Amino acid sequence: MDMKVKYRLPSLPKQAELDEVDQALITLIQRGLPLSPTPYADIGKKLELDETEVMQRIQKLKDDNVIKRFGVVVRHHELGYKANAMTVWNIPDERVTELGACMGQFDFVTLCYRRPRRLPEWPYNLFTMIHGKDREDVLANIEQLAKRCNLEPAEHKVLFSTRRFKQRGAIYR
Amino acid sequence: MNTLDRKIINLLQKGFPLSEQPYLEVAEQLGIEESELIHRLADLLEKKTLSRFGPMYDAQKLGGAFSLVAINVPEEEYDRVTEIVNSFSEVAHNYRRDHDLNMWFVLATDTPEKIHAVNSQIEKMTGLKVYNMPKLDEYYIGLNLPV
Numbered sequence: 001m002d003m004k005v006k007y008r009l010p011s012l013p014k015q016a017e018l019d020e021v022d023q024a025l026i027t028l029i030q031r032g033l034p035l036s037p038t039p040y041a042d043i044g045k046k047l048e049l050d051e052t053e054v055m056q057r058i059q060k061l062k063d064d065n066v067i068k069r070f071g072v073v074v075r076h077h078e079l080g081y082k083a084n085a086m087t088v089w090n091i092p093d094e095r096v097t098e099l100g101a102c103m104g105q106f107d108f109v110t111l112c113y114r115r116p117r118r119l120p121e122w123p124y125n126l127f128t129m130i131h132g133k134d135r136e137d138v139l140a141n142i143e144q145l146a147k148r149c150n151l152e153p154a155e156h157k158v159l160f161s162t163r164r165f166k167q168r169g170a171i172y173r
Numbered sequence: 174m175n176t177l178d179r180k181i182i183n184l185l186q187k188g189f190p191l192s193e194q195p196y197l198e199v200a201e202q203l204g205i206e207e208s209e210l211i212h213r214l215a216d217l218l219e220k221k222t223l224s225r226f227g228p229m230y231d232a233q234k235l236g237g238a239f240s241l242v243a244i245n246v247p248e249e250e251y252d253r254v255t256e257i258v259n260s261f262s263e264v265a266h267n268y269r270r271d272h273d274l275n276m277w278f279v280l281a282t283d284t285p286e287k288i289h290a291v292n293s294q295i296e297k298m299t300g301l302k303v304y305n306m307p308k309l310d311e312y313y314i315g316l317n318l319p320v
Contacts, residue, residue, distance in 0.1 A: 016234040026230065032218070033227040035211050037194055055191045061228070069229040072185040072214075078222045079174075079182075086270065086277070100312030114310040115241065122274065122304060127241070159270040159277075 016066045021047065025057055026066070076110075081131040083138045083160070084110075088124035090117075090155040096126055102149040103128055108141045124157065135160065174222060177205070181213055182223070189227075238285040239265075240307040242292060243274040244299070251276075257298045263291050274304060 018026070024047055034042045040058075041051040049057075061067045076084070091099050096114055103126075104112045111129040130145070132138035139158065146152050180203055190198050200210040217223045232239065246254045251269075258264055258278055267278035282288050292303050 018235075026228075026235070029227050030230070031227070032225050033189070035196075035215050035226075037196055037207060037211075039195065040191070040193070051193065058228075059191055064234070065231055066234045067228040068231050069188075070227070071187065071189045072182055072217075072223050073225040073229055074182060074186065075221060075224045078220075097310070097312075100310070104312045112312040113308045114312070115306040115308060118304045118306065121245075122243075122306075127306075157272065159272050161268040161270050161277075163269040164266065 016061075016064050018066070021049065022057060022061065025054070026061070029058075076131055080133055081108075082133060083135050084129055084131045085135075085138050085142070086159045086161070087128045087130050087142055088157050088159065089126040089128070089151065090123045091126045091151075093125070099149055099151065099154075100126060103145055106141070106145060106148075108132060108138075109145070123155065130158075174217075177203070178213060178217060178222070181210065182217070185226075232281070236283060238280075238282050238288050238307075240280045240288045240292075240305055242278055242280055242295075243304040243306065244276045244295075244301050245273050246276045246299075246301065250299075250301075254299050254301065258295060261291055261295070263287065 025043070028043060028046060033039045036042050038051070040054040043049075044051045044054045047054070058067065058070070062070060076082075089099075100112050100114060103109050108131045109128050110131060111127070113127045114125055115127050117123055117125050128145075130138050130141050132141050138160075142156075142158060146154070146156075181199075184199065184203065189195055192198055194207070196210050197207045200207040203210065214223070214226060218226060244254065244258075254276065255267070258276065259267055261280075263280050263282050265279040265281045267276065269275060270277050280288050280291055282291065288305070288307070292305050296303050
């Protein structure tokens, strides 16, 4: 059997231009903001920056989408969203942007990515992560999504996870 | 979790102010004392209801590379293949899912070339074909679940 596979490297978004101060700031706050009345001034003291510059640099990181979200990150499981399914869709290429944006509006959709098809075994090009209180709730959410985004004719598959073998958080630098 | 905690989470999932006294600003919106907000947040973090409070980065913009990879693993080989795949430190998580492609894992490396290298090694060691599915576009990333 021929095991050779042609890989396509990810089309990476342009890497952000970060100077040493940005990198120090990114590392310092990656585990969280100080829980003190003046968090940005406190960060500034550690980096020898004034408060205004800390805020300006964070704003720039947000504008450049280096920081995708800035606020609380919840743990779904602890909040009662105990089930999730990777739901994959076969969407015509010319409609994938429009439908991806539609699906993203729903609170129970937490990831929505376009990925390459791997034909013939894998025809799906839009990947969503759908959350719910339990499996039934997840399936109801998928049905609602299909209806509201007019996806009903689209071929799709619901892949519940049956076992998790490994999980570690990403740590940067 | 009480009503106040829910209000705090729902508000702060939308963002956190960049101002001199951001906790005070948020506390005023919620009609509570600044110290109470800080105390509640510390408690939610302590109890791990919140995994983090602060920035969530786009790792690719920081120079990393990611890919989602799937393998069709024969049932009798599942344990052996799991052991091989999980032995790579680049494997961030690995789930079993109910499909012919039944093993799904995420690779996180510092360069795109390393994604390729790890996949090649996994193919060589397992004798199985890997399906590499890097993200091409992102439409949404949110964790804005009403609680």
